[in-house]
Amino acid sequence: MKKQVLVLSALVTIISLFAFTAKHVFLYPTHFPKPVYHFNNNTLSKAKIELGRVLFYDPILSKDGSISCASCHSSYNAFAHTDHDLSHGINDQIGFRNAPALFNLAWQQQFMWDGAINHLDMQALAPIAHPKEMGENLTDVVTKLQSSTLYKTLFKNAYHDSLVTGERLLKAMSQFQLTLVSSESxxxxxxxxxxxxxxxxxxxxxxxxxxxxxxxxxxxxxxxxxxxxxxxxxxxxxxxxxxxxxxxxxxxxxxxxxxxxxxxxxxxxxxxxxxxxxxxxxxxxxxxxxxxxxxxxxxxxxxxxxxxxxxxxxxxxxxxxDSAFVFNPNHKYPHQVFGATPNNIPTNKR
Amino acid sequence: MRYVVAIIIISLTFYLELMAQQAQISFTPKWSNETLILGKYYPISNSNDSIRVDVVKFYITNISLWKQGNQVYSSPVEHHLINLETNNTIDLKVPQQISFDTIQFFIGTDSITNTLGAMSGDLDAMHGMYWAWQSGYINVKIEGASSICKTRKNLFQYHLGGYLSPNQTRQQVTFAMANQHINIFIPFDEILQLQTLQNTPEVMSPGTQAVINIQRFKQALKPTE
The missing domain is CATH 1.10.760.10 (Cytochrome c-like domain)
Structure with missing residues (x-):
């Protein structure tokens, strides 16, 4: 009996140790207010942040595989889009608004220039579905990711099984974007x-x-x-x-x-x-x-x-x-995953 | 020791399972006196036009059972997505000793659920019941085509939702229910009226039209046992 207790407690320790190391602590300076994002509903982990980063840079989210989030939200521009007054999307279409910079999103309750979106998790749906941006829908994105070996691995790393759901995808994208904190100016x-x-x-x-x-x-x-x-x-x-x-x-x-x-x-x-x-x-x-x-x-x-x-x-x-933010390597294009530039990889080859 | 505990747990679960009664709610779409089949054309009375319904999806939420005005049961699963193409029934596990005379539920999601971000299961945005351009669930989605509609490909699209005052679309429904099963008819010939198809064949954002149309959907529902 004693032996069993010992083995059990050792097991619990190992599991909790693993959970602890895999967790990502959201850091922000003391002069910042408390974030409004509810981290309890979407606990940060390194694997989920990484999944979110890969999704952010992957044009697989668009209808024809040509546009990623990063197309209009470049890390070098504090995740805005310089030179273009209005966003542009698939088939060289021009949108209606200027792509805003993405950082310090954990302190924001409403998104888009008109406040149409009430939660960071749901924000990504708007550019994915906009006919002049990515022209896609979440259902089809989930289907595409389900048949991708790359994403099977990334989802398994993040969620312990390889099932792709809309919720998991959206929450992972939130996780990456939540880590875009600019506080080193x-x-x-x-x-x-x-x-x-x-x-x-x-x-x-x-x-x-x-x-x-x-x-x-x-x-x-x-x-x-x-x-x-x-x-x-x-x-x-x-x-x-x-x-x-x-x-x-x-x-x-x-x-x-x-x-x-x-x-x-x-x-x-x-x-x-x-x-x-x-x-x-x-x-x-x-x-x-x-x-x-x-x-x-x-x-x-x-x-x-x-x-x-x-x-x-x-x-x-x-x-x-904040140049430390703009040049933070943790936010950049994940070369280690894609290898080349994303547009060079046919989505059906993955 | 472990075996004993396991046997007790298994038999307890089995016992509770036996003690539960199955209550079932089902939805049957109708066109006049016929059961409506998705994708099939039906003649519209008093006109030479015809109509086809392709998609019917809606949320049924917070189901509860009542006896003489007192709530005796509420479903632990809060949100059910009905998609007439794939599933038209909701099964409830109600404890055996409970008797009831009334069922209550809501058509549509509650306002808090609309603000919580990404959700799982039936509430997952991948089911196409969450607006992309503006936050909020589509509570009822009805799509199809009719020669009456002066739209591209004669399509009509009713994406009815909205959680903010004054255009909240969530509807409470109360029906008598004495047996284990209630079948609810959805008479589409009453919901998709001539005038509506002509004047507002597309309602795809929150507002007064969404409220009017979802109220008509609610009022048309007819319980049978």
């Missing part, structure tokens, strides 16, 4: 007292707190709510933002407030990518606001900034760039 180092601002950056920080912080709230540099920032409607798109979803006129022209982190990597700016340079953005906030019924109260009075103040503010904004 100069600003973060200053807050952690590991660095200090120059005089110019400090002046810019003061201006930022005065004019920008109520919407682009530190330390995430967005309060992740929705606002009308006074952009005139682009008549080629007629995009009314949140109202397209809620059908309430008080939501007209409300778009999700983007973060100001990593702006040097994520041009162009705004939901339709209309501004290529940060100077144009500052010009908009100081001289370009178009009044309308739903305009954010903070923008009802003109923001006056002298050219010197604009330079100071810009100096501060540049301290929000």
């Amino acid at each position: 100069k600003y973060d180092k200053v807050i952690k007292k590991q660095a200090s601002f120059t005089e110019q950056e400090q002046r810019g920080y003061t201006l930022f707190k005065q004019h920008c912080n109520s919407c682009h709230t530190e330390p995430l540099f967005s309060n992740y709510t929705f606002a009308n920032n006074g952009l005139p409607v682009d008549s080629t798109l007629n995009d009314f933002g949140k109202m397209n979803i809620t059908r309430k006129k008080e939501d007209s022209l409300l778009f999700k407030i983007p973060t100001l982190r990593n702006l040097s990597y994520t041009f162009p700016y705004m939901h339709d990518g209309r501004f290529k340079k940060l100077n144009e953005v500052l010009h908009h906030y100081t001289q370009g606001i178009k009044p309308s019924a739903t305009l954010a109260v903070q923008l009802k009075n003109n923001i006056n900034l002298s050219p010197y103040q604009k330079t100071d503010l810009m100096a501060f904004i540049l301290t929000l760039n």
